[in-house]
Amino acid sequence: MVITERINASPLKSVSVEQKRLYTVVKGSLSSLAPKVRSFIEEKAAICQPDNVYICDGSDAENQQMIDTLLESGMIQPLPKYDNCWLALTDPADVARVEKQTFIVTKEKRQTTPTTLNGIAGQLAKWMSPEDFSKQFNERFPGCMKGRTMYAIPFSMGPVGSPFSKIGMELTDSAYVVVCTRIMTRMGADVLKTLGDGEFVRGLHSMGRPLPLTKPLVNNWPCNSEKIMVAHIPDKNEIASFGSGYGGNSLLGKKCFALRFGGILAKREGWLAEHMLILGITNPQGVKKYVVAAFPSACGKTNLAMMTPSLPGYKIECVGDDIAWMRFDSEGQLRAINPEAGFFGVAPGTSMKTNPIAMKLVQSNTVFTNVAKTSDGGVYWKGIDDDAVSPGATITSWKRQENWQPGDKTNPAAHPNARFCAPAAQCPIMDPAWEDSAGVPIDAILFGGRRPNGVPLVYESFNWQHGVFVGAAMRSEATAAAEHGGGNKKMIMHDPFAMRPFFGYNFGDYIKHWLSFGERKDVKVPKVFHVNWFRTNNQGDFLWPGFGDNVRVLEWILERVGDKDVARESPIGLIPKPGSLNVEGLGDIDMKELFSVSPEFLRDECVEIDKYFKEQVNEDLPREMWQELANLQARARKM
Numbered sequence: 028m029v030i031t032e033r034i035n036a037s038p039l040k041s042v043s044v045e046q047k048r049l050y051t052v053v054k055g056s057l058s059s060l061a062p063k064v065r066s067f068i069e070e071k072a073a074i075c076q077p078d079n080v081y082i083c084d085g086s087d088a089e090n091q092q093m094i095d096t097l098l099e100s101g102m103i104q105p106l107p108k109y110d111n112c113w114l115a116l117t118d119p120a121d122v123a124r125v126e127k128q129t130f131i132v133t134k135e136k137r138q139t140t141p142t143t144l145n146g147i148a149g150q151l152a153k154w155m156s157p158e159d160f161s162k163q164f165n166e167r168f169p170g171c172m173k174g175r176t177m178y179a180i181p182f183s184m185g186p187v188g189s190p191f192s193k194i195g196m197e198l199t200d201s202a203y204v205v206v207c208t209r210i211m212t213r214m215g216a217d218v219l220k221t222l223g224d225g226e227f228v229r230g231l232h233s234m235g236r237p238l239p240l241t242k243p244l245v246n247n248w249p250c251n252s253e254k255i256m257v258a259h260i261p262d263k264n265e266i267a268s269f270g271s272g273y274g275g276n277s278l279l280g281k282k283c284f285a286l287r288f289g290g291i292l293a294k295r296e297g298w299l300a301e302h303m304l305i306l307g308i309t310n311p312q313g314v315k316k317y318v319v320a321a322f323p324s325a326c327g328k329t330n331l332a333m334m335t336p337s338l339p340g341y342k343i344e345c346v347g348d349d350i351a352w353m354r355f356d357s358e359g360q361l362r363a364i365n366p367e368a369g370f371f372g373v374a375p376g377t378s379m380k381t382n383p384i385a386m387k388l389v390q391s392n393t394v395f396t397n398v399a400k401t402s403d404g405g406v407y408w409k410g411i412d413d414d415a416v417s418p419g420a421t422i423t424s425w426k427r428q429e430n431w432q433p434g435d436k437t438n439p440a441a442h443p444n445a446r447f448c449a450p451a452a453q454c455p456i457m458d459p460a461w462e463d464s465a466g467v468p469i470d471a472i473l474f475g476g477r478r479p480n481g482v483p484l485v486y487e488s489f490n491w492q493h494g495v496f497v498g499a500a501m502r503s504e505a506t507a508a509a510e511h512g513g514g515n516k517k518m519i520m521h522d523p524f525a526m527r528p529f530f531g532y533n534f535g536d537y538i539k540h541w542l543s544f545g546e547r548k549d550v551k552v553p554k555v556f557h558v559n560w561f562r563t564n565n566q567g568d569f570l571w572p573g574f575g576d577n578v579r580v581l582e583w584i585l586e587r588v589g590d591k592d593v594a595r596e597s598p599i600g601l602i603p604k605p606g607s608l609n610v611e612g613l614g615d616i617d618m619k620e621l622f623s624v625s626p627e628f629l630r631d632e633c634v635e636i637d638k639y640f641k642e643q644v645n646e647d648l649p650r651e652m653w654q655e656l657a658n659l660q661a662r663a664r665k666m
Contacts, residue, residue, distance in 0.1 A: 054083070063227070074169055079176040084215045085217075102202070102247050103115045104400070106406060108405040110391035112395065115397075122397060124276060129258075129528070133157075134156075139154040139532060140533060141533055143643055143645055147642045151530055167254055168231070168269065174238025177199070180197045181194070182212035182218055187217050191352055191464065193284070199231075210449065212367065231266070234250050252271070255276065266283045268283070274396070274448065290531040298355075299351075299352070302524070302526050302529055305317065305469075307458045317468055320475065321472075321474050324528075328348050331577060333456060334384075334575055335574075335575045344458035345458060347364075350367055352466075363469050368450065368451050381410070388454050388455070400423050402420045407440050425442050425445065470588045474524070474525070474555070476503025478502065486602045488601075493600070494555025495545070496655035521643070535648055554587060561573075571621060630663050633663055636656060640652065640656065
């Protein structure tokens with residue numbers, strides 16, 4: 028028997044909608060909720076006007092109900108080749124993060140983003156005034172959930188009850204979001220119990236397609252791509268997302284909360300919220316260290332976090348593949364948690380060769396989005412193993428093109444940003460301490476990206492301040508994870524700290540926050556490194572085999588963490604001494620080219636960094652960064 032409550036909702040005076048609207052609470056009870064939680068739900072229900080309100084508890088039975096709802100609406104289809112796996116195909120207009128429509132709402136623009144040079148368009152967070160946000164909100168959200176159910180999702184970023192963790196509540200009209208949030212976070216009744224009447228991050232999400240529909244859906248996927256908006260309002264602890272069902276825009280615990288809001292909270296409270304993987308590496312002598320690494324989206328974070336090492340005796344264990352929350356403990360040791368509980372990985376390029384752990388992970392309890400489907404109920408994408416398609420089976424592309432052929436380069440089988448959403452707990456190499464409420468101790472910080480030319484395989488910063496400069500000056504090829512990436516694959520973009528799309532406040536202040544840890548006497552800052560797996564020769568072939576052989580680079584990094592004398596100075600940092608990087612068994616590796624830095628390249632790089640700093644950060648750039656750039660320019664002149 029379903030117990031329901033009938034609620035008369037009176038909308039806020041500032042929003043012009045019907046004076047009263049009746050909705051039914053079909054799961055849970057508003058009266059049992061803490062006052063702040065109940066007030067949030069009632070306030071937003073009054074505006075969005077759903078027919079029903081459903082308070083999620085995270086149970087298996089509830090998850091099955093969500094799956095059944097999605098199947099009935101045609102938003103997902105089963106993949107019977109695997110265990111409890113599903114495929115969602117989106118509207119082709121809703122396939123990636125929409126950075127141009129993602130905003131931080133503050134009273135002063137400079138709180139959000141640096142004042143650029145001569146009015147040049149800023150690339151480091153987009154600002155919106157509270158007045159403009161109110162107008163945009165009122166053009167979108169009133170009545171946006173008519174005919175639909177508002178799901179109230181309580182979730183914890185990080186282990187429930189951990190001093191690292193933060194709690195959120197997302198209200199959404201998408202059962203897809205409910206299913207994926209259950210995978211990606213700790214979700215349900217325990218979260219509400221832990222929260223009590225405390226503070227929480229408030230998230231409101233709508234696909235923006237109230238019923239009855241005024242125009243047909245594409246792929247049975249509700250979205251309103253012409254009105255997409257993702258807004259973060261720090262002063263109110265709120266996130267408002269409209270028009271998109273894609274994970275980066277609709278799973279509000281992920282980039283919105285964990286990085287943009289997380290960064291704001293981290294600065295306020297003295298910690299770090301970063302776009303970083305976390306892995307544990309144990310050497311043949313049984314010594315274990317933990318490393319974090321910041322790469323832009325679709326640049327190999329998941330592959331590194333789940334690496335199968337090629338060197339005998341080494342073991343890699345995964346703590347997380349995307350986001351790290353880090354604090355210094357009472358002993359001055361930097362410690363990190365993965366605030367997520369699942370993987371939202373890029374599918375194309377994943378195979379038993381590149382990432383066998385991920386391939387094993389996604390065999391069950393996984394939601395795939397925008398991959399191709401085989402006629403026997405399997406999945407397919409570019410780069411998957413040859414035996415992924417059974418003999419006699421056919422392929423239907425993500426755009427529902429039947430009998431798709433592997434030679435078709437015009438219409439890819441899967442979207443380049445196709446994803447898998449899978450529970451972390453079923454990863455075969457999850458670290459035993461991945462849910463430790465105290466976090467794991469971090470021994471090294473890595474930065475990196477896709478640099479086909481000029482940048483060596485690995486180098487170490489000279490010190491912490493130089494390491495912050497290395498992060499601030501990061502550049503990488505554009506990828507398909509953002510809406511501009513697909514058509515500009517060869518464009519080298521500035522992506523400082525791999526956080527360019529995720530800054531929640533002024534980048535100049537963000538750099539100052541990083542620098543502040545180097546000034547503290549009570550903490551031990553880790554060594555900082557930069558890696559580049561993607562350097563190519565003149566023919567466009569990769570110079571380094573990558574994947575499991577990246578353990579060889581980690582081996583050298585850990586030797587440096589132990590202060591071994593295996594590095595020599597170069598103009599950009601400390602690089603391996605000849606013979607110190609283990610390449611045994613790799614065949615013909617052009618080590619000279621792999622580590623070469625030409626004077627022309629470095630001088631051009633200095634020009635690009637100088638231009639970027641002046642145009643994008645301008646007066647907000649800390650003087651320490653100008654000094655590091657001057658030091659690099661001086662070293663370049665001496666080459």
